[in-house]
């Protein structure tokens with residue numbers, strides 16, 4: 334049911350995803366091939382539905398196993414393991430044991446315990462996965478983000494009618510299991526209900542009305558979760574790869590109607606409203622492609638401007654949808670995707686006195702700039718040991734960076750729990766990905782060992 338809810342937004346998201354996530358959805362959907370993310374973004378432009386439907390679409394699926402938008406695509410299947418693995422997967426929980434080498438008999442510490450003195454370890458969950466993957470969650474994670482359930486279209490599908498049930502169930506699970514909750518996301522160009530930017534008679538909403546709607550949403554939502562959600566992604570994806578603002582002059586799904594109607598001041602207004610609603614909440618600006626020098630500088634400038642004006646911003650979220658290796662195509666944004674550049678972003682943002690969190694980590698097997706098709710899509714069979722080792726090495730180098738910056742990093746969250754439920758496997762093309770630490774049967778992968786092996 335909520336699938337449908339989200340599916341609409343998905344379309345837009347889709348577009349978006351291409352843009353945003355490196356790995357993501359390059360929207361290959363249409364061609365069935367993956368391209369470059371940036372290319373994707375362009376491509377998506379019109380092909381919207383095509384890819385869209387499929388592409389990101391699936392994402393919402395999250396764990397729900399449902400499929401959503403993509404209609405017909407199962408998000409399961411991908412990893413081979415399905416939720417049925419759940420129970421078996423329980424083993425996964427304890428499975429933390431494997432591979433951590435050198436640890437005493439009682440077995441290695443689980444993921445969150447291993448990082449307890451460094452930062453919380455989170456996972457994005459959906460309305461099903463917090464149950465189907467509960468064993469893994471309880472064993473390895475101490476923080477949760479709702480993958481879609483706290484987005485605008487999920488919480489206020491109709492004006493002034495707030496629907497908190499799905500999000501509340503996730504929050505209650507977290508509270509019961511003593512996990513932190515990150516709120517995601519209050520103001521974003523994607524996954525918004527149609528009424529939000531409409532004046533009700535076929536035209537665009539006025540500036541004043543949109544500002545009122547935005548503040549009303551933030552106030553209602555942040556107050557609802559006050560005391561339970563400790564940090565919010567207040568504004569998501571407001572900047573472009575070249576360091577300029579995301580404006581209204583972009584393709585559907587990519588454009589920011591917030592910026593188009595309110596101008597850049599919507600960002601400051603959003604943070605102020607969130608702070609007023611919960612003065613104790615940590616307020617984050619969240620975005621992707623932080624490793625691109627021009628983009629990280631643009632985000633830095635924007636944040637510095639906000640802080641200089643006294644706007645209550647407390648931290649920066651690095652989405653970190655990464656790929657198994659950087660692109661070799663010089664015109665592809667992912668050519669910049671390396672540890673050194675990510676390190677520079679962390680240093681730059683923290684030099685402003687801001688906390689940094691990794692908010693949506695996953696490492697796709699697909700390389701931006703390479704074209705894939707049905708015959709080269711990865712499957713459980715072609716996700717070879719060599720590839721697993723390569724993915725593990727990539728995870729290792731990024732976690733070394735995160736640990737090095739433990740004094741400013743206040744959380745690392747994966748965008749999913751196990752490979753049987755990832756937004757990267759929800760293209761209509763049927764392309765599956767294996768981007769997380771646990772496999773489709775909920776057992777730890779070499780990537781898991783790499784992350785806890787220090």
Ligand code: XIL
Pocket residue numbers: 339343346350353354389390391392393394395480481518569652693756
């Ligand atoms: C994605 C979800 O994972 C999908 O289920 C949904 O269909 C689209 O959105 N950046 C973000 C997240 O900030 O909200 C996106 O989540 C992934 C990229």
